[in-house]
Amino acid sequence: RLKVKLLGGYRYSIMAAHGDSIYYGSNWKRKIYRAVFMAPDVIETYYLRDMIKGENLHQGGMCSLVSDGKLYVYRMCDDPFRDRKPVDIPVDTLKWLELKGLHGETAIFRKITNEPILPSVMNMGKKVVVLSCYRGTKRRFMEVLNSVNDMSEFYAPWGSPALVKRSYVYLTNGKSIFVIDPVTSKMLPPLHFWDVYCFHIAGINDGTLIGRGKCKKSGKYHLMTAQLPHEYTKGSI
Numbered sequence: 001r002l003k004v005k006l007l008g009g010y011r012y013s014i015m016a017a018h019g020d021s022i023y024y025g026s027n028w029k030r031k032i033y034r035a036v037f038m039a040p041d042v043i044e045t046y047y048l049r050d051m052i053k054g055e056n057l058h059q060g061g062m063c064s065l066v067s068d069g070k071l072y073v074y075r076m077c078d079d080p081f082r083d084r085k086p087v088d089i090p091v092d093t094l095k096w097l098e099l100k101g102l103h104g105e106t107a108i109f110r111k112i113t114n115e116p117i118l119p120s121v122m123n124m125g126k127k128v129v130v131l132s133c134y135r136g137t138k139r140r141f142m143e144v145l146n147s148v149n150d151m152s153e154f155y156a157p158w159g160s161p162a163l164v165k166r167s168y169v170y171l172t173n174g175k176s177i178f179v180i181d182p183v184t185s186k187m188l189p190p191l192h193f194w195d196v197y198c199f200h201i202a203g204i205n206d207g208t209l210i211g212r213g214k215c216k217k218s219g220k221y222h223l224m225t226a227q228l229p230h231e232y233t234k235g236s237i
Contacts, residue, residue, distance in 0.1 A: 007045040008033050016061020016161060018077035023048070025076070027057050032076060052080055058099045060161030066091050073099055073107045088125035097130060101162030101169060103182040108162045108169055121180055121187045129182050133173045160200040160211075167234045170209075174198045177209065179232050188232060196224065207233040 006012065006024065008031060015024040025032035030051040036044050051057070054066040057076065065072040065080055071091050072084035087107050101108040109124075111132040119133040163170040171178045177191040177199075193199055198221075199213040209226045 002041060002043055004035065004043040004045060006033070006035070007047060014057040014059060014061065014076070016076055018061060018075060021077065023061060023076040025051070025057055027051075032057075034077075055080060056094075060100055062099045062101065062161070064094060064099055073102060075102060085127075087128060089128055093124075100131075100171060101164045103129075103164050103169055106182045108164070108171070108180075108182065110162070110171055112173060119176070119178060119187065119190055121185050123185050129169075129180065129185050131171055131178055131180060131187070133176070133178065135173055163201050163204065165204070168232070170201060170204065172199055172201055172211075174200075177201075191228070191232070199224070204228070204233065 008029070011026060012024045012029070012033075013026045015022060017023075020037060022035040023032060024035070032048045032051060034046055034048045036046075038044055052065070056064050058064060061076045063074050063076055063078070063080065065074070065084055069091065071087045071089065071094075072080075073087050074080060074084045078084070085102060085105055085107065097109040097111050099107065100110045106127045106129055109128065109130045111130055112135045113132065114135060116134045117132065119131065122130050122132070124130050160172050160174070167181065169180045169182050171180070175193060175197050177193075179188040179191075180186070181188075193213065195216050196213040197216065200211050201209070202211045204210065207228050207230070209228050211224055212221055213224045214221050
C-alpha cells in the first residue's frame, strides 16, 4: 500500500484510471492532475492542464465539451482538441444522460431511472449508444429525485466507469452487470448479484470480473471477483 499527497490540495470529485496513470480534477477547481505509478514503490503527481471553456468532467473519467453549440466527448487522459469526438445529440441531453465511456467513435451513455424498468439499449443519433436501467435500490421515504446529479449523489456506483474492451462494453447499476456490443447495440442477458450491491467495476482479467462491492450481510465493502461466463468475455482480454 502506498500513500501520496495529491498535488493541488483536496476536494477533487472526479478520479479515474487510464493506462498506468490516475487522473483527477473537479469542475469547481477547473484543473486536471495526473498521478503515475513509478515502480517499485513511488507515485508521482503533476499538474496536467487547466480545463477549457465549455468543458465538464463526468464520473468515471469522461469529459464533455460544448463548443459553438456542438457537443464533443473524450477521456480525461485525452487532448481536448486533438482527441475529442463529435456527438450528434442535443447539448441539453447531458441533463438526463450520464456520459460513461467511449468505444472508438461511439459514445456510451447510461440513463438511470428511480423506478423499476427492464434494461434496454438504444441508439440515439449517430454513434451514440444509451443503456437505460433501474438504479438498483428502491426510493427512500420522502426521497425526491429529479436529475442525473440527484441520483448520482444517492447511489454508490455513480462513479463506476464503462469498462471498454475490444468487443464489449461493461456497465453496472451496482446490482447487475450489463454487457453491450457497441457495434450492433445489442445487450447480453444481464448478470445479477444476489448478495452484493453498490458494485463498482475495476476491471476484467482473464475472464474474471474485479471490483468493489458491499456485502448485504455484513454491510461492509470488499474487493470482489467473479468468473464471467465465456460468452461474456469476447475480446475482453
